[in-house]
Amino acid sequence: MSTAPYGVRLLVGAAVTAIEETRKLPQTILMYPMTIASQIAQLVMKMQQDVAVLVIKGDETLETIFPPKDEQPEWATFDEDSGADRDSDDGADVVELPVRDGERLTEGRFALFSGDPEVPKQDAPAETPAASADAPEIVAEIEYDSLTLAQLRARLTSLRVPDLEALLAYEESTKARAPYQTLLANRITRASAK
Incomplete structure (x- = not known):
């Protein structure tokens, strides 16, 4: 093989x-x-x-x-500047949140994953031993009192309408938790419509 001159190789490559x-x-x-845009x-x-x-x-230099x-x-006034002693406050604006195992329990979307506190609510009737004795069989069967809202939701599909109604009546007569009542009432409505 012969080598072409440099100029020819350059032209062929171009x-x-x-x-x-x-x-x-x-x-x-x-x-x-x-x-171009990028x-x-x-x-x-x-x-x-x-x-x-x-x-x-510039900021660093000016400082x-x-x-x-x-x-x-x-x-501008702040709580620390107002001279008010926090210990002398009557606590009218302070809301005590229930605490279990050192963690605050909240209502709303986080109630889905937390059980109820052991502290009875002021507006809800307290559970008495007589109320526990009158509890429907389904309460003990599914261990209703220990279920979180998410756990209850998972079990609702396997329950019959009479069981759901018994759970709703039990909830209303004991703890009267709004999220639980709403969940049970909605499930009863859906199951009755079928």
């Missing part, structure tokens, strides 16, 4: 490259708008970062030259 690029041209033309976005973000760095350096004053405006 011609082959031109042919390859011509074949890629339709795809390249379609990609140009995205390429390069512009990259440039804008870089400029924003550079400006932010300059502002931070060393002019240290910030720890003064509060006259109109």
Whole structure:
């Protein structure tokens, strides 16, 4: 194999490259708008970062030259400034949340995963031994008193309407927890409609 002169090899290489690029041209033309847009976005973000760095350096320099004053405006008052002694407060605005195992129990969406506190509610009738003795069989069968709302929801599909009604009546006569009552009432409605 003979070696062609350098100039000929250069021209042949340029011609082959031109042919390859011509074949890629339709795809390249379609990609140009995205390429240009991404390069512009990259440039804008870089400029924003550079400006932010300059502002931070300016803030640091100004703080060393002019240290910030720890003064509060006259109109700003805070609990610590009011001079009110927290121990002398009558606690009218304080709501005590039930606590079990050192963790606060909440109502609402988190009630789904927490059981009821052992502290009886003020507006709900307290459970008495007589009420426990009068509990329907289904209460003991599914261990209703120990179920969380999520656990009860999982078991509702396997219960009959009379059992659901008995659970609802039991809930209303003992703890009267709104999420449990709503869940049972809705399930009774759906099961009765079938």
